[in-house]
Amino acid sequence: MMPMMPMKPAAVFWDLDGTLIDSDPYWLESERALVEEYGGSWTQETARALEGASLPSVAAMLRSCGVALDDDAIRRRLTDDVLRRERCRLPWVEGARETLVQLDAEGVASVLVTGSPRPIADMVSARAPVGAFGAVICGDDGLPSKPSPEPYLAAARAVGIDPRDGRSMGRCLVFEDSLPGLRSARAAGCFVVAVTGHARVPVEDRSLFDLSIRDYGDPALRSLLQGLWR
Known part of the structure; x- marks a missing residue:
């Protein structure tokens, strides 16, 4: 049976990498290049371990792979390289922009919730449909990283939702792709949609999400949203 939200969403919270845009390949290429620059060894296990991880x-x-730089230097190198790639081509996940427009037309606030740094988050927000995002929560905001629920609780506060109100949080829909992100959204008490089309690691624990879709053209999501607008 198709899972249903009880009513129109109070808000929709969007993860960024692998969920809103297919940017994980950019991060992987940048990370791998940095490891190889310092003579380190890059494996598929390394790539899987980095999925959804915070920059620290x-x-x-x-x-641990041999990169002889401190945290700040690694952060700057990766951020600058990924930002350069995304400015050249921003790879939106299929149907994401159209879904943002639909939500805005229905009066539902969207918030971008990402562990990526502010320059990347703000650039993507600026290139989204006009007025799509009511707020941006990012890795530079001083919050605990996913899988802590704090990023999604902060997103709720940003659009006037009391995160202590479980009923209201249950009406917040989250799009996520990584295990840390799904755990964060679930711990925050949200209705969780796993976006699997570009995930590095398959999500097999069904307790972490209410609905699974490949992308935003997935019939399961279209059916869910159409039911909410009636």
């Missing part, structure tokens, strides 16, 4: 965790992993 990424920096620690890259240092």
Whole structure:
């Protein structure tokens, strides 16, 4: 049976990398290039371990692979390289922009919730449909990283929703792709949609999400949203 939200969403929260845009290949290419620059070894296990990780965790992993730079230097190198790639081509996940427009037309606030740094988050927000995002929560905001629920609780506060109100949080729909992100959204008490089309690691624990879609053209999502607008 198709899972249903009880009513129109109070808000929709969007993860960025692998969920809103297919940017994970950019991060992987940048991370791999940095490891190889310092003569380190890059494996598929390394790539899987980095999925959804915060930048401090990424920096620690890259240092363990031989990158002789401190956290700030690794962060700058990766951010600058990914930002350069995204400015050249921003790879929106199929149907994402159209869904943002639909939500805005229905009066539903969207918030971008990402562990990526502010320059990347703001650039993507600026290139989204006009007025699509009511707020941006990013990795530079001083919050605990996903899988902590704090980023999604902060997103709720940003659009006037009391995160202590479980009923209201249950009406917040989250699009996520990584295990840390799904755990964060679930811990925040949201209705969670797993976006699987560009995920590095398959999500097999169905307790972490209410609905699974490949992209935003997925019939399961269209059916869910159409039911909410009636």
